[in-house]
Amino acid sequence: MQATGIIVEYNPLHLGHLHHIKQTRKTTEADCIIAVMSGPFLQRGEPxxxxxxxxxKTALEASVDLVVELPHLFAVQHGDYFSKGAVETLANLHVSSICFGSEQGTIEPFLTAHKTWEDKRDSFDSILTSFLEKGNSYPESSRLAYEAIGISEIDLSRPNNILGYSYVKAINRYAPSITPETITRVESDYHDETIEGxxxxxxxxxxxxxxxxxxxxKASETLPTFTSKALQAYRDEKQVWHSLEIYFPLIQHLLWTSSPEELRMIQGVDEGLEHRLLKAIDVSSSFHDLMHTxxxxxxTWTRLQRLFIHLLTNIKKTDSRLLEKPVSYVRVLGMxxxxxxxxxxxxxxxxxxxxxxxxQLEDPLFTLDLKAQKAYLYPLSGENRVDSYRREKMPPVFY
Structure with missing residues (x-):
């Protein structure tokens, strides 16, 4: 059997995702579609x-054949580490290709862009550093550096092109036997905040x-029926849909009871940011207030959200060493x-x-997965929290 991999979050799974799954099977002619999916917390720093x-369950109902978990440490990182974790996880399962959605829609420009980057990598690194030193964010500095070395084949201001390019880089570096494929993304822009159609x-x-x-x-028209049912059932049972706002009391507690020295140990707290955080929490009555302060x-908004997820899950800078090591296991969620x-x-x-x-597993990377899962359950009532963590110890979903 030949397998192709897809890299997903399904937060939640919508009609655009159904198109991606269908087109992936058609494009790659794979016998098996394997999705590596973020667990409790996601790449942009959100639950x-x-x-x-x-x-x-929604992935399996959408005809994905096997769902595995992207280790938490990789799931809440910028595109390069996120891609490394996802690609290595799929490579561990011997997929022959990885198919992603992009605004570009064809793979050749990604391959050409990667060749340009490889040829001018030293120049790229120094140019990137210079843009960062001017006070630009990492995403903006990266975009400007790509432009400066002459990458014009793909529009790297578009979010799915950016992530797709990270996948291609990771495939070439960590799993060159895998063939990258892309299809045209049909849904609205990743960052669109209003439902249109x-x-x-x-x-x-x-x-x-x-x-x-x-x-x-309006929302139901964008979702498969099974996703709507899953969303409603979860809210009925757990009395919550997760968002960072409902974690604010815990974030407030953690900041109020931490010293600057303790905060500096958390991944993402750099350049004196601990002092800014401690001042801001004293005048913030909500997560929204805190972010704007x-x-x-x-x-950037995304960088700060990731930082707060690291705070919630107690991910320290010393844990970052695991990002440089290969993904050492695969956790099956469903099949x-x-x-x-x-x-x-x-x-x-x-x-x-x-x-x-x-x-079955003792691994420092996996230990961080369990910490993240426990932190995710914080907003639930006591009984729901215990029941939900008990699910963590049970077999995968069989469909």
């Missing part, structure tokens, strides 16, 4: 609106859900019959543990 188990961004869908506290007609041109058959056929060939039970 998933519903837990990874419910999102896994039936193909909407996950950002706009979440914003609508949180604003109204229910699945509105701390944000500057250099400290259908095809996914089960694929694992059965290939299990003797895998070089790392492919685990379905917590007791």
């Amino acid at each position: 998933a609106i519903i837990d990874k188990w419910e999102r896994t 039936t193909i909407a961004s996950a950002t706009s869908i979440r914003k609508n859900l949180h604003k109204y506290g229910e699945i509105t007609k 701390v944000k500057t041109k250099r400290y 259908n019959d095809r996914g089960r058959e694929y694992l059965s056929q290939h299990k003797k060939d895998f070089e790392v543990p492919v685990v379905t039970q917590l007791k």
Whole structure:
């Protein structure tokens, strides 16, 4: 069996994602589609609106064959580390290709751009440093540096092109036997905040859900029926859809009880930011207030959100060393019959543990996954919290 990989968050899974899955199967002619999915917290520094188990169920209902978890440490990072973790996880499962959605829609410009970057890498690094020293954010500095070395084949101001380019770089560096593929992204821009039509961004869908506290007609038109049911069932049972705002009391507590020295140990707290955080928390009555008080041109919204996730999950700078090491296991979240058959056929060939039970693995990277899952459950009631963590110790979802 041949497998292709996709890199997803499904926060939540919408009609644009269905298109991606369908076109991936058509483009790659794969026997098995494997999704590596972020767990409790996501790349832009946000909690998933519903837990990874419910999102896994929606992936399987959307015809993904096997869902595995992207280790938490890689899931909440900038594009290069996020891509490294995702690509290495899929490489551990011996996928032959990785297919991603992009505004560009064809793979050749990504390959040409990567060749340019490789030829001018030393120049790129020095140019990037110079833009950072001028006070630009990392994303803006990267975009300007790519322009400066002559990358013009793809528009690296578009969010999915940026992430897709990171995937191509990671494939070339960590898993060159994998073939990168891309399809045209049909949904709205990743950052769009309002729902327009039936193909909407996950950002706009979440914003609508949180604003109204229910699945509105407008939101339901952008979602498969099974996603709407999963969202409603989670809210009915857990009494919550997760957002950073509901973690604010815990963030406030952690900042109020931490010294500057302790905060400096947290990943992302650099350049004296600990003092800015401690001043800001004293005058902030909500997470929204806190973000607006701390944000500057250099400290982007996404960078700060990631920092607060690191604070919530107690990810320290010393943990960052694990980002440089290969992903050393694969955690299975769910599968259908095809996914089960694929694992059965290939299990003797895998070089790392492919685990379905917590007791099967002792790994420092996996320990961080468990810490993140516990932090994610903070907003739930006591009984729901215990029940939800108990689910962590149970077998994967079978569909």
